[in-house]
Amino acid sequence: MAATSVEHLHSDGHFVTPQDKYSSMKLGMWLFIATEILLFGGLFAVYAIYRAKFPEMFFNGRDELSLLLGTTNTVILIVSSFSIAMGVTAIQRGKKNLLTFLIIVTLLCGALFGVNKYFEYTAKFHHGIFPSTDIFFALYFMMTSLHMLHVIVGMAILFIIMIFNMKGKYSPSNYTAPEVGALYWHLVDVIWIYLFGLLYLVA
Amino acid sequence: MADGTMVEAVRPTYLDRKGFLSWALTLDHKRLGIMYLVTIMVFFLFAGIMGMLVRLELLTPGKTVMGPDTYNQIFTIHGAVMIFIVIVPGISATFGNFLIPLMIGARDVIFPRLNLFSYWIYVGGALIALVSLLHPIDTGWTFYTPYSIRTGTSVIPITFGVFVMGFSSILTGLNFIVTIHKLRAPGMNWHRMPLFIWAAYSTAVIQVLATPVIAITLLLLIAERVFGIGFFDPAKGGDPILFQHFFWFYSHPVVYIMILPAFGVISEIIPVFSRKPIFGYKAIAYSSIAIALIGFLVWGHHLFVSGMAGWVAKVFSFLTFLVAIPTAIKVWNWLATMYRGSIDLKTPMLYALGFLFLFTIAGLTGLFLGTLAINVHLHDTYFVVAHFHYTMMGGTIMMLFAAMHFWFPKMIGKMYGEAVAKIAFALIFIGFNLTFIPQFIMGMEGMPRRYYDYLPQYHYQHVLSSIGALVLGVGILVMLINLIYCIFKGEKAPSNPFGSKSWEWQTTSPPPTENFEEIPQVTDWTYGYGKKN
Amino acid sequence: MNWLPEAASSIAGRVDNVIWFVTIISLVFFVFITALLVVFAIKYRRRSEDDETPYQVSHHTLEVVWTIIPSILVMVIFVYGFVVFEDLRTPPKDAMEINVTGKQWLWQFHYDNGKSTINELFVPEGRPVKLVMTSDDVLHSFFVPEFRVKQDLVPGMYTYLWFKAIKKGEFNIFCAEYCGTNHSGMLGKVKVLSPADFEKWKTSKEELIAGANLVEAGAELYTKRACIGCHSIDGSPMVGPTFKGIFGRQETLADGQEITVDENYLRKSIYEPQAQVVKGYQPIMPSFKGIISDNEVSALIAYMKSLK
Numbered sequence A: 001m002a003a004t005s006v007e008h009l010h011s012d013g014h015f016v017t018p019q020d021k022y023s024s025m026k027l028g029m030w031l032f033i034a035t036e037i038l039l040f041g042g043l044f045a046v047y048a049i050y051r052a053k054f055p056e057m058f059f060n061g062r063d064e065l066s067l068l069l070g071t072t073n074t075v076i077l078i079v080s081s082f083s084i085a086m087g088v089t090a091i092q093r094g095k096k097n098l099l100t101f102l103i104i105v106t107l108l109c110g111a112l113f114g115v116n117k118y119f120e121y122t123a124k125f126h127h128g129i130f131p132s133t134d135i136f137f138a139l140y141f142m143m144t145s146l147h148m149l150h151v152i153v154g155m156a157i158l159f160i161i162m163i164f165n166m167k168g169k170y171s172p173s174n175y176t177a178p179e180v181g182a183l184y185w186h187l188v189d190v191i192w193i194y195l196f197g198l199l200y201l202v203a
Numbered sequence B: 001m002a003d004g005t006m007v008e009a010v011r012p013t014y015l016d017r018k019g020f021l022s023w024a025l026t027l028d029h030k031r032l033g034i035m036y037l038v039t040i041m042v043f044f045l046f047a048g049i050m051g052m053l054v055r056l057e058l059l060t061p062g063k064t065v066m067g068p069d070t071y072n073q074i075f076t077i078h079g080a081v082m083i084f085i086v087i088v089p090g091i092s093a094t095f096g097n098f099l100i101p102l103m104i105g106a107r108d109v110i111f112p113r114l115n116l117f118s119y120w121i122y123v124g125g126a127l128i129a130l131v132s133l134l135h136p137i138d139t140g141w142t143f144y145t146p147y148s149i150r151t152g153t154s155v156i157p158i159t160f161g162v163f164v165m166g167f168s169s170i171l172t173g174l175n176f177i178v179t180i181h182k183l184r185a186p187g188m189n190w191h192r193m194p195l196f197i198w199a200a201y202s203t204a205v206i207q208v209l210a211t212p213v214i215a216i217t218l219l220l221l222i223a224e225r226v227f228g229i230g231f232f233d234p235a236k237g238g239d240p241i242l243f244q245h246f247f248w249f250y251s252h253p254v255v256y257i258m259i260l261p262a263f264g265v266i267s268e269i270i271p272v273f274s275r276k277p278i279f280g281y282k283a284i285a286y287s288s289i290a291i292a293l294i295g296f297l298v299w300g301h302h303l304f305v306s307g308m309a310g311w312v313a314k315v316f317s318f319l320t321f322l323v324a325i326p327t328a329i330k331v332w333n334w335l336a337t338m339y340r341g342s343i344d345l346k347t348p349m350l351y352a353l354g355f356l357f358l359f360t361i362a363g364l365t366g367l368f369l370g371t372l373a374i375n376v377h378l379h380d381t382y383f384v385v386a387h388f389h390y391t392m393m394g395g396t397i398m399m400l401f402a403a404m405h406f407w408f409p410k411m412i413g414k415m416y417g418e419a420v421a422k423i424a425f426a427l428i429f430i431g432f433n434l435t436f437i438p439q440f441i442m443g444m445e446g447m448p449r450r451y452y453d454y455l456p457q458y459h460y461q462h463v464l465s466s467i468g469a470l471v472l473g474v475g476i477l478v479m480l481i482n483l484i485y486c487i488f489k490g491e492k493a494p495s496n497p498f499g500s501k502s503w504e505w506q507t508t509s510p511p512p513t514e515n516f517e518e519i520p521q522v523t524d525w526t527y528g529y530g531k532k533n
Numbered sequence C: 001m002n003w004l005p006e007a008a009s010s011i012a013g014r015v016d017n018v019i020w021f022v023t024i025i026s027l028v029f030f031v032f033i034t035a036l037l038v039v040f041a042i043k044y045r046r047r048s049e050d051d052e053t054p055y056q057v058s059h060h061t062l063e064v065v066w067t068i069i070p071s072i073l074v075m076v077i078f079v080y081g082f083v084v085f086e087d088l089r090t091p092p093k094d095a096m097e098i099n100v101t102g103k104q105w106l107w108q109f110h111y112d113n114g115k116s117t118i119n120e121l122f123v124p125e126g127r128p129v130k131l132v133m134t135s136d137d138v139l140h141s142f143f144v145p146e147f148r149v150k151q152d153l154v155p156g157m158y159t160y161l162w163f164k165a166i167k168k169g170e171f172n173i174f175c176a177e178y179c180g181t182n183h184s185g186m187l188g189k190v191k192v193l194s195p196a197d198f199e200k201w202k203t204s205k206e207e208l209i210a211g212a213n214l215v216e217a218g219a220e221l222y223t224k225r226a227c228i229g230c231h232s233i234d235g236s237p238m239v240g241p242t243f244k245g246i247f248g249r250q251e252t253l254a255d256g257q258e259i260t261v262d263e264n265y266l267r268k269s270i271y272e273p274q275a276q277v278v279k280g281y282q283p284i285m286p287s288f289k290g291i292i293s294d295n296e297v298s299a300l301i302a303y304m305k306s307l308k
């Protein structure tokens, strides 16, 4: 048996049907999303504890944040979630080029989000606000930068999917990767909405 | 096929292809299992030698061979490497990888590329952690703040390394869960799965759910050191006890990541060598799941004297006792399996009996620690040290050794040397008890742990313990030499030397690359020993 | 073989009862399980390759029994441990309070009349004492095996511990929470005096050791004030520089300055240790201002001078 075909067997050989592959990938992604939620869950717990302990600090901290930039970013991410969801529908209907286009839109949104973050961070630094300033800002920087990291990873995943899509790997009978990628992107979006509420809108 | 006559592998075995790259880039779960095993054993020896150095230093009060800082670094490395690099991936990454697909009648795990990736993340993380050896960390494996924020030693490399290895753990767990859900051979419904699979499944659940929490905890610790944030630093309004809660929220469930696969191994060994069906199959299977879930709720028993509120301590004590019950049930079931069996005392079975003995001590001393009034006296003494060596060394590592003998013929295609293996077992068993029983006693007498120096009144027990460690070390050495020798010079093994009914034994030894010529059709569970009437 | 240390506090005996209770239950199970293992391994050993064994997969009554019995037992243990713990943690209202500060690597005790000691805790026999504890730096843990009490000291908050000594004598205090280099040297003594002696001690103004000359008094203080934990007198380096030959020694400070050790330098080193830090050492020596009197400093200096 030739080497390549043996390794091939270990990579794909046992997916009996495309449906199996699809459901396996989805289950895998859901598990991964569970771990992500727990990862941020740890930070949410820290948030809850210190907010109960230092409510003043959290209100004052919130006032330092730019509600405008925060809201803009929220809108941007929601738009991007829409576009990628539409992308998945597109490929299910065989509209390959539409998927490429919608991924580009999503990626642009992600990039715009990053640019905004950049402005937000530098403005903070100019005002002499750093992660070591107080616990609120420690949380703010930890949460948003960890989230930003996820945005970047999400963009990388979508970018790879876009390349594969342009090579014609996906079709109405095989759209597992775009769908799973989109799932991940939605996660990134949902986490942001929580962060937005907790950090910018503390009441 | 099960009669052990088929010796010659017709098809190429998974070991046939040679060359470094064929291993480094392999997608074959069996090869990855072997790679994990070799890597983990290397780290085990390294950390074991650190443990021997600890024992050497404690041979006399005051300075024996090293100063206090060196001592603190050595026990930290010993503990951290043993826990994070050796025993957390432990049985699940090694034998889990090798066996899961074989046992459920599949050709591989469901995401083989991810599996390979996990291995290399693990190696990468371990190497990052080892960078800290340049200026070894001295916090103890628990990294308690605020000491870990202030110490000048390299905390960041090792915590970051552990963080990276966490990904490997999560991805392996995820891979196993999906594999077990999706790739069982036709007819293998949940109640026909070998118990090792149940154990691996429960372990994987904990890996996926607990690891993210340690990841974020260590990230926060790193951020405390790098950016000066103060979640855990009282000087900045933070709370050091919060760190302990976060740490143990992962690190208690992690003890079940360590022990459940060992339960899985023993559940495979006892029926084969007693030639009886496993007793209480469902009880064992479901109690694994119960342990995995309740195990998440007991972390606070490490904090009884930390300064947390009293009523919280009571809840945690209660839950700790609750989680002991499913374990007790398992012990009874293993004993009942042996009852009226035909017991063959081959080496794996000896290890299994040794495990039952040692783990009973381990678990019962856990009850002492879970009892609030007693914990106050025993917390952070050598009693705790002895308790967790009984669980981890006497429990998990013993079962790892058992597995290394039991599946040796399957993995390598040769038999291990029975006589020498038994001598090694005797040395390990005696040496181990001699090392750690004196520690229970001095713990009761009040000897605190992580002590470089001690009062003369504990000298006697420390000497006994150090002698025991030497015997134990020699035993391990003999065992390893025997196994390595047999890889090259061992007798050729039949495909099923012990007469097991489990699926991995129904293919040739070593298995062909594709595991089974045809995916098996499963019609029964794998414990159908004995005469039905 | 003494499985438990002497029981020297009012609660210790009750804790021991819990320990014995759990020990006995555990021994019963342990002996039972070990016996089964041995008996089965011998009685049912394989005699021939075609031994016949029964196909026996479950037995409901048995399974219920072996689930219920341990469950009941652990609940009993839980409640028993809980009840005693409750008392272990609740100080009586009339307890005498003493403040405790842990720092790397010594214990400081402050009494309500302003008196303070290092590493030596004086308490009266037969009277409940409540320790109000905190830490200056990292975690420590106050542990007296003979009293069966232990409690962590946490920087930034107070924790409490109480006991009533029922035996006169000296008992070891251990630091049970890892706190760095000299964790194992962070030892102290509880000295239980009769109530009368305690009152006498507490109100006495005696500072130097009576009837001793300055060098002898310094030698005594060297141990009593815990210098011994960080400074050797035989030339070996510890956490701090050795006292051997210290007087007149040329020292390089961390900022590069060169000095010769004289009385004023020594005095300053004790009261403001961070002001002039010796090169190659961490600035971790605690200040003894307000703890060591001027007379005591003179005695210590005399002692250091004598260490040629």
Ligand code: HEA
Binding pocket: B142, B255, B256, B258, B259, B301, B302, B320, B321, B323, B324, B325, B327, B328, B329, B331, B359, B360, B362, B363, B364, B366, B367, B369, B370, B371, B375, B378, B379, B380, B384, B387, B388, B391, B392, B395, B396, C029, C033, C070, C071, C073, C074
């Ligand atoms: C594999 C690892 C492993 C396992 C399985 C366990 C199992 C248990 N552990 Fe242990 N434990 C550790 C690893 C492990 N532990 C480690 C590493 C530490 C210290 C870490 C550190 O501080 O560095 C620790 C510390 C630790 C503490 C904290 C001590 C302290 O620091 O103060 C406590 C307290 O409750 C505890 C309790 C228990 C209990 C109740 C069980 C139970 O699950 C045991 C259940 C088993 C049995 C009960 C025995 C079998 C049953 C029978 C024989 C039948 C009869 C049964 C009954 C009557 C109930 N453990």
Ligand code: HEA
Binding pocket: B044, B045, B046, B047, B048, B049, B051, B052, B054, B055, B075, B076, B078, B079, B080, B082, B083, B086, B087, B139, B140, B141, B142, B385, B389, B392, B393, B397, B435, B449, B450, B451, B452, B465, B469, B470, B472, B473, B474, B476, B477
């Ligand atoms: C998987 C977990 C694991 C395992 C297997 C071990 C195995 C051993 N451990 Fe350890 N240990 C821990 C996990 C583990 N330990 C942890 C988590 C801590 C707490 C750390 C902390 O406080 O932060 C600890 C702490 C700890 C202490 C307490 C230190 C202190 O508190 O001051 C001691 C002291 O005796 C000790 C000893 C040993 C010994 C002698 C072995 C032996 O079983 C080792 C046997 C192995 C070998 C010896 C190597 C293989 C043999 C050879 C290479 C042959 C050649 C060698 C010779 C003949 C000498 N360990």
Ligand code: CUA
Binding pocket: C102, C103, C104, C105, C139, C140, C141, C175, C176, C177, C178, C179, C180, C182, C183, C184, C186
């Ligand atoms: Cu103070 Cu250990």
Ligand SMILES: [Cu+2]
Binding pocket: B251, B252, B255, B298, B299, B301, B302
């Ligand atoms: Cu635990």
